[in-house]
Amino acid sequence: MALGTSLQRRWYGGGKPPLWTLPLEALYRAVVARRAERFRRDASSVVKLSVPVVVVGNITIGGTGKTPLIVALARAMAERGFKPGIVSRGYGGSERGPYLLTGSDDPSKVGDEPTLIRQSGFPVAIGRERPEAAQLLIDAGCDLILADDGLQHHRLGRDVEICVIDGERRLGNGHLLPAGPLREPASRLAQVDFIVVNGHTGQPNEIVMTLEGGIAINMADPSRTAPLADFAGRPAHAVAGIGNPARFFASLTAQGIAVDGHPFADHHAFTRDDLTFADGCPVLMTDKDAVKCRSFARENWWRVPVSASLPESFYDEVAACVARKQS
Structure with missing residues (x-):
């Protein structure tokens, strides 16, 4: 540890x-x-x-x-x-x-x-x-x-x-x-x-x-949006390089999503390999992390914006x- x-x-x-x-x-x-x-x-x-x-x-x-x-x-x-x-x-x-x-x-x-x-x-x-x-x-x-x-x-x-x-x-x-x-x-x-x-x-x-947020926006095609409810009842990878990743994971779990959480250090500089998982399940991330991943985004990656x-x-x-x- x-x-x-x-x-x-x-x-x-x-x-x-x-x-x-x-x-x-x-x-x-x-x-x-x-x-x-x-x-x-x-x-x-x-x-x-x-x-x-x-x-x-x-x-x-x-x-x-x-x-x-x-x-x-x-x-x-x-x-x-x-x-x-x-x-x-x-x-x-x-x-x-x-x-x-x-x-x-x-x-x-x-x-x-x-x-x-x-x-x-x-x-x-x-x-x-x-x-x-x-x-x-x-x-x-x-x-x-x-x-x-x-x-x-x-x-x-x-x-x-x-x-x-x-x-x-x-x-x-x-x-x-x-x-x-x-x-x-x-x-x-x-x-x-x-x-x-x-x-x-x-x-x-x-x-x-x-913090309110109920939609996900596709990273590869921002015109595609989906309610978080669409991800409920199935597994998804949740990635967070923020000060308190557990809060993000908990917010997704509350939506009924079977979260596989992947915490990273705050301000982590992501690479494609950090977000590549063999099972093909959707990857959900915070807006703060998404700004660093857009240049190599994949179709099953989604950002979850929130507003105060x-x-x-x-x-x-x-x-x-x-x-x-x-x-």
């Missing part, structure tokens, strides 16, 4: 952290605290942009549903009169940036998540230094910046912070890396403006988000919060 897999089982399975991780956790905690304090003390180290900035992120390792939330938020803010653009680090891609995506970029260059977000029709810029990447969006006419996975990127000034939590796994064992899954202490949640919980019933101060559903009142509150902090 890989070390990362073993640790994640302990993080989320209720087991105690290995003793060797505890000194490293203490060191990590000190580094995180020192870095945050440096940005609090030195205002000149924080770049304040000329337009509002909304940061969407999490405080745990692994997927929580940030990407569909970013897309849903961009659409909602556009409906409320903003011209949003999304800034991302571009994790998994070779481009260091700053770089403004064109819409026809190779995911291996710009990253899978930025590629997927760009396909939603909104401007996307990537860069290890997010303020510089965000400026490209402002120069392109955007009047609102949505920062993908930017809670820990303190150099980018922000007006609103949204933290996304996995409703099933929550904060795991509550320990910081590597003893647990936390990037920052749980107390960080008290500092954000909104907590969005992906699935399950949230706490009174949380907004519940559900949140209360309209949440979007109204975000827009009001932006306006309030800018006044």
